[in-house]
Amino acid sequence: MSRLFLLRHAKAGWALPGMRDFDRPLDASGRADAEKMGTAMRSRSYVPDLTLCSNARRARETLEGVAGQSDTGKVLFFDSLYSEDAAGYLRLIRDHGRSGSLLVIGHNPMTEDLAMAVSGDGGETARAMLNHGFPTSGLAVVRFPGDLVKATQGAGYLEAFLTPADP
Numbered sequence: 185m186s187r188l189f190l191l192r193h194a195k196a197g198w199a200l201p202g203m204r205d206f207d208r209p210l211d212a213s214g215r216a217d218a219e220k221m222g223t224a225m226r227s228r229s230y231v232p233d234l235t236l237c238s239n240a241r242r243a244r245e246t247l248e249g250v251a252g253q254s255d256t257g258k259v260l261f262f263d264s265l266y267s268e269d270a271a272g273y274l275r276l277i278r279d280h281g282r283s284g285s286l287l288v289i290g291h292n293p294m295t296e297d298l299a300m301a302v303s304g305d306g307g308e309t310a311r312a313m314l315n316h317g318f319p320t321s322g323l324a325v326v327r328f329p330g331d332l333v334k335a336t337q338g339a340g341y342l343e344a345f346l347t348p349a350d351p
Contacts, residue, residue: 186332188277188302188340189225189232189287190324192295194218194249196242206266210245217321217348218249224346226254230325232287233257234280238265243289246321256287265290270297274335281332292318299324299342302335306342313345321348 194214199205210218225231235256237247243265250256260280264272265288273294277286288295296318303311303326314324326340 186281186328186330187230187232187285187343188324188326188328188332188335189230189285190295190299190326191221191246191250191287191289192292192318192320192322193238193240193243193246193289194221195320206240208240208242210242210249214242214320215245215249218246219253220348221321221323221346222250222253224348224350225250225323228344230285230323231255231257232283232285234283234285235259235287235289236265236276236280237261237289238291239263240266240291243291247289250289257283257285265294268294270294270301273298274302274337277335278333281335284331286332295322295324299326299345301337302326302340303342304338304340306340307344310342310345313347314342319347322346
């Protein structure tokens with residue numbers, strides 16, 4: 185059994201004049217939410233063996249907030265997590281899927297699209313929450329019967345869907 189943790193980056197501020205979207209930092213609520221998600225992950229024993237993180241500033245800062253509260257395992261950064269579609273995210277997950285459990289810190293709509301695509305089944309509450317959208321700092325926890333190298337569309341079970349508002 186393996187777990188895939190899909191975390192949308194925390195809330196970022198607007199780009200200042202001349203600033204690239206890639207360089208947008210988290211705002212104060214985003215920093216607090218990233219820390220809340222780290223605490224929630226730790227309290228539920230959601231500990232990844234490996235983290236794949238977008239190289240965009242807001243994703244890296246989300247990782248810092250989570251890592252300050254919980255273990256994130258080995259971390260690899262990818263520019264492609266900023267621009268790839270859900271299929272590209274899945275390819276990257278398969279390429280690094282021998283780690284047991286994997287945290288991906290990325291962007292929408294890719295994170296939401298991937299969570300919906302790989303979750304063939306799931307808990308009623310988790311599926312209902314995911315169907316209402318994937319907010320910033322949202323975390324989908326998808327369980328697979330084998331390792332993530334073999335992750336395919338519809339093969340996962342949506343075990344949980346958390347937001348910073350959850351206790």
